[in-house]
Amino acid sequence: MAKTLMVQGTTSDAGKSTLVAGLCRVFARRGMQVAPFKPQNMALNSAVTPCGGEIGRAQALQAVAAKVALNTDFNPILLKPNSDTGAQVIIHGRAISNMEAAKYHDYKKVAMQAVLQSHQRLEAQYELILVEGAGSPAEINLRENDIANMGFACAVDCPVIIVADIDKGGVFAHLVGTLALLSEQEQALVKGFVINRFRGDISLLQSGLDWLEEYTGKPVLGVMPYLHALNLDAEDAVTIENHVVDTQLKVSVLLLPHISNHTDFDSLRLHPNVDLTYVRHEQQIGPTDLIIIPGSKNVLGDMAFVKTQSWQAEITRHLRFGGKLLGVCGGLQMLGQAIYDPEGIESSQKQISALNLAQFTTTLGGNKTLTQVSGQCLLGDAATAIKGYEIHCGISEGKALNRPFIRFTNHPENITQDGFISGDNQIVGTYLHGLFDTPDAANVILAWASDGRVQANAFDLAAHREQQLERLADTCEQHLDIDKLLALASKA
Known part of the structure; x- marks a missing residue:
């Protein structure tokens, strides 16, 4: 025991x-x-x-x-x-x-x-x-x-x-x-x-x-x-501190009311060449290289929220001037033509028109996809290994998905591909969380977002996490009575 x-x-x-x-x-x-x-x-x-x-x-x-x-x-x-x-x-x-x-x-x-x-x-x-x-x-x-x-x-x-x-x-x-x-x-x-x-x-x-x-x-x-x-990975609160040494890429993440898995962007926040900003309620997006629409636990509610902001018009202007746009999970769903929730999975709202930036629709259903996956990122000149995980209950269908972002080599549900890359190469959507945590794939995505200015040196979040855990453990050893704590760990 x-x-x-x-x-x-x-x-x-x-x-x-x-x-x-x-x-x-x-x-x-x-x-x-x-x-x-x-x-x-x-x-x-x-x-x-x-x-x-x-x-x-x-x-x-x-x-x-x-x-x-x-x-x-x-x-x-x-x-x-x-x-x-x-x-x-x-x-x-x-x-x-x-x-x-x-x-x-x-x-x-x-x-x-x-x-x-x-x-x-x-x-x-x-x-x-x-x-x-x-x-x-x-x-x-x-x-x-x-x-x-x-x-x-x-x-x-x-x-x-x-x-x-x-x-x-x-x-x-x-x-x-x-x-x-x-x-x-x-x-x-x-x-x-x-x-x-x-x-x-x-x-x-x-x-x-x-x-x-x-x-x-x-x-x-x-x-x-x-x-x-x-x-270290935040349990809930969004960490906004950047660690920029030389800004080569400016990234703006929309801070949705029900934002989920914002740890997807820790690798960017800690990257020495990336200036990452969370755009808050009633703030303008401003000049940026890459806009990211993150995951959401209430995607219809958050889509409605986006429409109350100036963000939709700013995204349109951003794309008109050649900027890049990435949607992750719920953010992917918002890029399409419409989102349907007939069973009330996430809210009482049954449907909403989306940003209409790609030809597909999403329907939320009762079966939640929970998988660890790996495959090849198809962005750029050559396929690059990528891995991560999926947490979503939506199924997206439509013409835009015929040009996928990822081709899976290992998916527990035998799904072969994910997401999309727009025909003009400006917009990417994916269900994959953790997409920046694979350094080689992150390099490809950052090169795409920066038009080649960021070529390499992606931040290795796993290695950084290990270093931080070792530092934390060393501090615990130095400042806590570890032997007494272990002796306490018995039936009270």
Whole structure:
């Protein structure tokens, strides 16, 4: 039976995902079989497992850190919001339905059984399970039937450490207040604290740490420093910082209300020759080389949103002056003539006219495509190897698709091609996520987008991710009591 240790936070973005990723790499480097686990995740960034399931992006990153293959049991419940009050509910990697928040609240008892089944399976396969909570355990309105934080910890009787972000301010109030709002049983499960993102002289913090330990009777297990320029896959929030050295290509990504899998563009954001900008609500696109329309969890709603902006006219002008346009997944669907949703898969809207930039239409259906794929990118003078993953429930059909962007060499559903390249070579559409993460293919796409100015030197995101995980693990080893954390990872 694996040992289990849970990391909860005083707030969202306290550092739970990053801390779990760092600890996964620390213990993996010690030769342990480690499994990341998040009972319930709410995010629009997801990843596809080898078996064709869907999990949160954070758990995919943590699996890479632990050096294990992706597994749907790492994130048994994934909620993908498609409106302010509703979300698609994904259990064990498969979408079961759309639910409004009130209905899902009642459904949590059923969802908890799926969570416990996954945890039991992981217990039988791994030595250590590192669990990430969600938000804060002290959110009073969400405590009934909780499966994400203390509800899970109490169900499996596992020890908990609480992490707080000192950079936000009020770190001692956050920790003490969170602890005070827990029941006596839950307080007993809390075995210590970690303070995250500290800047400055640690000696000036010591009196506060001593007070916290005396007041709560629980140890501070470490103080993690602020790690500047730590770049890891974001769970949800869009990271906007660029790392431009010499701008050779300007890229503008439309920030849709329901943008999904924006991690597709991390390789561009970190590329030394690419200036990537997210175009926000009511902003103009402005002069650029490449406009990207990204994926969407509510493509009809986001298509309607695009029409309320100045973007459609700006895209037309951009193309008239020879600019390039790329649509990814939902963005691909928006490039066509119309999008249909007769079964209400993503919204109550049944159909909408699209940008009409290519001759095809898309119909959303109940069967969601979840695959890891590889093939050849047909852009440029020669076919180039490319790989990535698909997450979509639409089928696109029409004349434009007769000139594909990708010819598959390995597709689990025996599909032979994907996307399109316009006759004038200005517009590309694809369902493939992660298309910039294969360096050779990224070079081809960037050369196309820049009219040859960017010829090589694509950013190797996988290598960069490994370097960042090693840096994070080194920091954990230096600033946390790793042996004590491992000793805590047993039945509470």
